[in-house]
Amino acid sequence: MAKTIQEINERIKKKKACIFTAEEIVGYVNENGLKKASEQVDVVTTGTFGPMCSSGAFLNFGHPSPRMKIQKAWLNDVFAYGGIAACDVYIGATEIPDDDPANKIHPGRFRYGGGHVIEDLIAGRDVFLRATSYGTDCYPRKKLDTYVNIKDLNQAFLLNPRNGYQNYNVAVNTSPKVIYTYLGILQPHIGNANYCSAGQLSPLLNDPYYRTIGIGTKIFLGGGTGRVSWEGTQHNPTAERGKNGVPTEGAGTICVIGDMKQMNTRFIRGVSMLGYGVSLAVGIGIPIPVLDEEIAGFVSVSDADILAPVVDYATTYPKREPGTITKVSYRDLKSGTVTIRGKKVPTGSLSSYPLAKEIAVTLKSWIQQGGFLLSEKVESIPGPESGQTFKPLVIRPEGGDES
Amino acid sequence: MTQNPTRNIMLHYPRKLADKPIISNLIREYDITVNITRARIDQDEEGTLVIEISGKKKNIDAGLDYLRELGISFKPVSKIIRRIDERCTHCSACTVVCPTAALSISDRERMEVEFVEEKCIGCGLCIPSCPYMAMEMIE
Ligand code: SF4
Numbered sequence: 123m124a125k126t127i128q129e130i131n132e133r134i135k136k137k138k139a140c141i142f143t144a145e146e147i148v149g150y151v152n153e154n155g156l157k158k159a160s161e162q163v164d165v166v167t168t169g170t171f172g173p174m175c176s177s178g179a180f181l182n183f184g185h186p187s188p189r190m191k192i193q194k195a196w197l198n199d200v201f202a203y204g205g206i207a208a209c210d211v212y213i214g215a216t217e218i219p220d221d222d223p224a225n226k227i228h229p230g231r232f233r234y235g236g237g238h239v240i241e242d243l244i245a246g247r248d249v250f251l252r253a254t255s256y257g258t259d260c261y262p263r264k265k266l267d268t269y270v271n272i273k274d275l276n277q278a279f280l281l282n283p284r285n286g287y288q289n290y291n292v293a294v295n296t297s298p299k300v301i302y303t304y305l306g307i308l309q310p311h312i313g314n315a316n317y318c319s320a321g322q323l324s325p326l327l328n329d330p331y332y333r334t335i336g337i338g339t340k341i342f343l344g345g346g347t348g349r350v351s352w353e354g355t356q357h358n359p360t361a362e363r364g365k366n367g368v369p370t371e372g373a374g375t376i377c378v379i380g381d382m383k384q385m386n387t388r389f390i391r392g393v394s395m396l397g398y399g400v401s402l403a404v405g406i407g408i409p410i411p412v413l414d415e416e417i418a419g420f421v422s423v424s425d426a427d428i429l430a431p432v433v434d435y436a437t438t439y440p441k442r443e444p445g446t447i448t449k450v451s452y453r454d455l456k457s458g459t460v461t462i463r464g465k466k467v468p469t470g471s472l473s474s475y476p477l478a479k480e481i482a483v484t485l486k487s488w489i490q491q492g493g494f495l496l497s498e499k500v501e502s503i504p505g506p507e508s509g510q511t512f513k514p515l516v517i518r519p520e521g522g523d524e525s
Numbered sequence: 526m527t528q529n530p531t532r533n534i535m536l537h538y539p540r541k542l543a544d545k546p547i548i549s550n551l552i553r554e555y556d557i558t559v560n561i562t563r564a565r566i567d568q569d570e571e572g573t574l575v576i577e578i579s580g581k582k583k584n585i586d587a588g589l590d591y592l593r594e595l596g597i598s599f600k601p602v603s604k605i606i607r608r609i610d611e612r613c614t615h616c617s618a619c620t621v622v623c624p625t626a627a628l629s630i631s632d633r634e635r636m637e638v639e640f641v642e643e644k645c646i647g648c649g650l651c652i653p654s655c656p657y658m659a660m661e662m663i664e
């Protein structure tokens with residue numbers, strides 16, 4: 123018989139809920155079958171931890187005296203967008219200091235940027251704020267130089283437009299030269315294959331059709347609690363799927379929001395990608411209520427059943443040409459070698475499986491202790507029936523409404 | 526059978542010795558096999574060299590005495606690369622870069638990355654390739 127989220131929450135409150143992580147449930151279902159799993163198991167917790175470039179933070183500093191309409195701001199010399207209300211800014215994870223040499227001496231190191239500012243704030247470190255403005259009658263101040271600390275900010279929340287990618291590319295390099303990408307250092311002649319997903323632990327891979335994860339879902343974010351606030355940018359529910367419904371390429375994404383004051387730098391960290399740039403590694407965990415047998419089937423997906431496309435980051439990917447070399451499973455990726463074009467290739471991961479597991483285990487213990495109740499989604503994010511795709515940009519120098 | 530011991534050491538030599546054939550002397554005069562795994566000359570022409578040396582123990586001891594007499598400071602390499610454990614996320618990005626598998630995963634269930642100091646030759650390749658800045662050189 124199907125369960126409801128309210129029934130599960132009642133059991134959570136009484137500390138009687140039966141909870142597994144998305145890793146543990148695989149063995150349980152193998153032994154006991156889907157029917158028993160759907161009856162006995164209330165919640166499956168997922169987790170993922172990896173660089174998620176489409177991340178950033180809204181900060182409100184409060185007004186200085188005299189007041190100021192911050193137009194441009196820098197936090198530890200990293201630019202923050204001020205084109206919103208007077209003392210709000212948005213700092214993006216991939217922003218670098220104005221004087222960073224970037225890739226002028228290739229490959230650049232990118233030791234510090236937006237992701238690190240966010241980590242410093244969450245760590246409770248003082249961060250230097252410099253701001254400029256043109257001055258108005260109501261907001262006369264034109265310059266500001268001060269230290270700020272997260273504890274003194276009115277609000278500090280992450281708003282990450284695209285996180286939790288449901289599956290992702292495995293990157294290789296077919297060229298004769300080393301290349302430096304957002305999926306790490308790729309050795310020539312397919313010398314290594316780099317991936318970035320928690321596979322069987324990853325939230326959206328356990329809810330392939332977004333049945334329970336939707337707008338309003340309460341989640342673990344960076345060590346605190348947050349919410350799914352929208353579909354993520356580039357959300358692509360019509361991506362290719364296997365027989366089990368699981369996408370075999372990058373597909374769904376979610377936009378997430380959460381209070382930075384609750385977060386912990388174990389689960390959220392600045393990232394420096396050699397020759398590429400800076401980013402923010404984000405830890406996300408989402409509980410999935412096991413409402414029926416179909417959901418029990420989805421959450422019991424294992425690494426062997428999830429395939430990812432191997433893509434050449436030296437040719438087809440940068441040119442935006444189609445072309446997948448082959449598909450490999452997360453079981454093979456996690457074994458340390460995969461076979462690509464008949465060659466054994468060592469694998470490396472940018473995301474951390476141990477931390478993804480720690481997040482799923484932490485979320486499980488929060489729920490077990492009765493401190494984290496499941497939420498009903500307020501609205502669904504688009505599924506395959508929407509027909510929504512991820513469109514490329516067509517460059518058209520001619521045209522526009524004037525011509 | 527006694528095997529010739531192999532040791533990895535890092536040498537610091539001052540500018541005044543930058544043009545001396547120190548390495549070739551170690552090889553020729555002391556019968557030591559030398560494999561250079563990392564070399565760097567700073568702007569001030571001070572040099573840092575990481576070498577793997579093997580040979581008879583008495584030859585190595587004599588060779589190291591020779592370095593000391595020249596005023597070259599050195600220390601074993603296993604002590605020069607360090608992992609900052611709190612920063613390491615066990616992602617495994619470094620494992621495809623490390624040439625000696627000093628950074629590698631042995632338990633593929635747990636997926637934790639181990640740092641085996643004894644296997645480290647101090648090449649330093651892991652330092653820029655770690656996205657989480659968990660590897661560092663102690664100099
Ligand atoms: S790349 Fe860095 S964080 Fe990742 S396993 Fe290696 S040392 Fe740890």
Ligand code: SF4
Pocket residue numbers: 606622623624625626627628644645646647648649650651652
């Ligand atoms: S310095 Fe780093 S990359 Fe080089 S051998 Fe040691 S652990 Fe491996």
